Amino acid sequence: MLLLALDTSGATVTAALHDGTSVIAERAVTNARRHAELLAPAIAAVLDDAGRDRTEITDIVVGVGPGPFTGLRVGVVTARVLGAALGVPVHGVCSLDGIAEDVSGTGDFLVATDARRREVYWAAYHRDADGAPPERRDGPHVSRPAEVPVAGRPVTGRGATLYPDDLGPAGEPFDVRAGALAALAARSLAGSGTAPTPVTLCSSEPMYLRRPDATPPGARKRVLT
Amino acid sequence: MTDAPLVLGIESSCDETGVGVVRGSTLLADAVASSVDEHARFGGVIPEVASRAHLEAMVPTIERACATAGVRLTDVDALAVTSGPGLAGALTVGVAAAKALALALGVPLYGVNHLAAHVAVDILEHGPLPEPSVALLASGGHSSLLFVTDVTADVRPLGQTIDDAAGEAFDKIARLLGLPFPGGPHVDRVAVDGDPAAVAFPRGLTARHDLERHRYDFSFSGLKTAVARWVERAEADGRTIPVADVAASFQEAVVDVLTRKAVAACVEHGAGHLLIGGGVAANSRLRALAEQRCLAAGIRLRVPRPGLCTDNGAMVAALGAQLVARGRPPSALDLVVDSSLPVTTVRVG
Ligand SMILES: [Zn+2]
Numbered sequence: 001m002l003l004l005a006l007d008t009s010g011a012t013v014t015a016a017l018h019d020g021t022s023v024i025a026e027r028a029v030t031n032a033r034r035h036a037e038l039l040a041p042a043i044a045a046v047l048d049d050a051g052r053d054r055t056e057i058t059d060i061v062v063g064v065g066p067g068p069f070t071g072l073r074v075g076v077v078t079a080r081v082l083g084a085a086l087g088v089p090v091h092g093v094c095s096l097d098g099i100a101e102d103v104s105g106t107g108d109f110l111v112a113t114d115a116r117r118r119e120v121y122w123a124a125y126h127r128d129a130d131g132a133p134p135e136r137r138d139g140p141h142v143s144r145p146a147e148v149p150v151a152g153r154p155v156t157g158r159g160a161t162l163y164p165d166d167l168g169p170a171g172e173p174f175d176v177r178a179g180a181l182a183a184l185a186a187r188s189l190a191g192s193g194t195a196p197t198p199v200t201l202c203s204s205e206p207m208y209l210r211r212p213d214a215t216p217p218g219a220r221k222r223v224l225t
Numbered sequence: 226m227t228d229a230p231l232v233l234g235i236e237s238s239c240d241e242t243g244v245g246v247v248r249g250s251t252l253l254a255d256a257v258a259s260s261v262d263e264h265a266r267f268g269g270v271i272p273e274v275a276s277r278a279h280l281e282a283m284v285p286t287i288e289r290a291c292a293t294a295g296v297r298l299t300d301v302d303a304l305a306v307t308s309g310p311g312l313a314g315a316l317t318v319g320v321a322a323a324k325a326l327a328l329a330l331g332v333p334l335y336g337v338n339h340l341a342a343h344v345a346v347d348i349l350e351h352g353p354l355p356e357p358s359v360a361l362l363a364s365g366g367h368s369s370l371l372f373v374t375d376v377t378a379d380v381r382p383l384g385q386t387i388d389d390a391a392g393e394a395f396d397k398i399a400r401l402l403g404l405p406f407p408g409g410p411h412v413d414r415v416a417v418d419g420d421p422a423a424v425a426f427p428r429g430l431t432a433r434h435d436l437e438r439h440r441y442d443f444s445f446s447g448l449k450t451a452v453a454r455w456v457e458r459a460e461a462d463g464r465t466i467p468v469a470d471v472a473a474s475f476q477e478a479v480v481d482v483l484t485r486k487a488v489a490a491c492v493e494h495g496a497g498h499l500l501i502g503g504g505v506a507a508n509s510r511l512r513a514l515a516e517q518r519c520l521a522a523g524i525r526l527r528v529p530r531p532g533l534c535t536d537n538g539a540m541v542a543a544l545g546a547q548l549v550a551r552g553r554p555p556s557a558l559d560l561v562v563d564s565s566l567p568v569t570t571v572r573v574g
Contacts, residue, residue: 036317040324040558054329069273070314073280077318078325084284085298085329206280212273 001189002052003059004082005182006043008035008075009067009095010113010158015042016178017050018186023179025050030175035074043078057086061185063095063176065207066121066140067113076206083204091185092202096123098176099157100134101184103127109134110150112159112167113176115142120159120167121209122148133187142209230302230549233290233326234542235283237319238311238339239366240264240275242282245539246294246301247546252349253294255532255539258282265406269396270365272312279318287322290538301330303555305545308336308573309566311366316562324558333555335545336573338380338566339536340369343502345376345547346540347529355525359383359496361487363511364503364536365392365407368483370441370490371568373500376544377551382568383490384441387430391479391505394445398452398475402468412472413508419473421510426451426478431485441486448478480511488518500527506534548572 001020008014013035016026025046029038047054062079065072076092083090096111103109106129112122123139145163148155160170188201229249236243240261246254260278264270291298306323309316320336327334344360360371368386373379389397392409399408404415429444430436452475459466483505491499499519505511506528519526533539548571556573563573 034561036321036324037559037561039321040328043328044558054331069276070317073276073314073318074321077280077283077321080284081287081322081325082329084287085326208277212271212277214267214271214274 001058001186002056003061003182003186004043004057005061005178005185006039006075006079007063007095007098007176007178007181008039008071009063009065010175012175013038013042014176014178015039015046016182017046017052018182020186020190023182026177026179028177032071035071039074039078054086058088059189060088060090061181062090062092062204063098063181064092064202064204065095066115066142066209067095068116069208072206076204080204090204092204093181093185094123094136094140094202094207095176096121096140097136097184098181099173100125100136101180102173102177103134103156103171106130108153110148110153110155111157112148112155113157114159114162119143120145120148120163122159124153133184140207140209230546231296231300232303232305232542232545232549233301234305234538234540234545235319235323236307236536236538236541237279237315238307238309239315239536240270241536242279242286243536243538243541244286244290245537245542246290246296247349247539247542249546249550250348250352250543252539253296254290255537256286256290256293257537258286261407268400268406272314275312276314276318279315283318283322298326298330301332303333303335303545303549305335305337305541305548307339307342307541308560309339309563311339311564313562313564316564320560320562324560327558334558334560335548336556336560337541337544337548338568338571340367340371340568341376341380341571342540342544344371344373344380344500345544346502346533347500347527348547349539349543350529350533351527354500355498357494357496358498358500359487359491359494360500360502361483362503363391363483363505365396366390367503368443369568370487372490372494372496376571377547377553378571380568380571384439384443384486386443386445387439388444388446389449391443391445391483392503394449394479395505397449398472401453401456402466402472409504409508412476413510415469416473416476416510419469419471421473421477423467423470424455424474426474428478428482431482441490443482443486445479448475476508476510480508480514483511484515484518487515488522488524491524492522498525498527502529502534504535507531
């Protein structure tokens, strides 16, 4: 197995390779406005770092958000086109699940990321025992920070750093790592068919959670006054 | 020509997801998925709606183009993609897709200018472009006059619209007259039964003092206001709007200015050929008047068939193939999208 994972749902452009046992290369660049510019070089770099060829890739995993639309689509279209051109399957993973994967400790916690427009994307998780994968129990949703039902649970992710009054204090990690998405997907793919998979892989459909801003035109504006 | 490089081009600057395949200057496939129906009720292209549609259409359109061309993706020798100008979010989907293909196939990628691609597409239909030529590009997104000495390296802007694009004016007048979006084909259809001389609508930037500063520029917003004013007056007077006459008179005002300035540019710059592209090139009256005026001025007119005038992937592939043929270097993998890419930048480095 050589799994390529990538995510552009947040401010970080990240790519990683996983060989079925562990993450063998990982890159991350943080620049919220340059996803389309940075992702392809990051993928080329992880292949180079690991000394592997693109034709060895067996699976592609993409973070499907939720996240700001233009950036999110860069990862999704890249994954879909790579999948079509290399003839390998494309798996989607909720990007918030990737952040949850990196949260240590047990019990209940939330992941919140920046949804812009003074809102956050968030989901609630529970981890039974140390080392066990976290389970998403609610979400993902998009809400105003004050409307997130924190209920004393720790909040991790970039959203918590932006709105400390409502969600803080923020716990690490702040951003999703492609390595975490890769590990999560590798586990899920290895477990499929035998044990119940702890995290469900999904299609590569982006989780927009918001409808496009578009209003049909109203009555014709008059030019005569 | 079987040895000429196989080039796949991707276009996503507005509401058409286009993927074209050419070998040298031979067109093999031109697959287009349009989101125009999703924009119709808004009376204009909604960028986020267009971007979402590009994402969904990208892989199926690439696959359809390859199937039509009878080639496999692994046969492709080079890729070309529109880097700009256009809607940033829409361009981003195409550029990311093209980079992924370049990465997966290990072939060079050319980020190209959308306007230069509108010029290059005619090579597929009418052979090598005589140099120099003048190109008139008119669509819902742009209205430009270009002086082309080398479509791969030297395209100079002579003039452009200073307000609305020509196609945008057609959309707005169509709405005013109760015709559907996009307005161009409907105004054209209705105008057939109208008198183009019924109303003397203004010709923007054609007065002597305007010509000094805006010799080859266009302006359609004054015309749009004049039509709206005329219609409102008629309504206020309780008259039935003579839709066909208004459409014909409006259309005449647009194509009169477009062709008059285009022919003047050819004459003044010593170009023996005029090329017309963009969606408005499908307008029957524009074609007829351009033919008549070019004939009178001794200029050869080149207009690609309508499917190649509107935005498509074949035009991008056509320009890519020219860049390959002329040995131009490809773009880097960190190629950027530029929503206002100047036409002087044919190929993004
Ligand atoms: Zn165009």
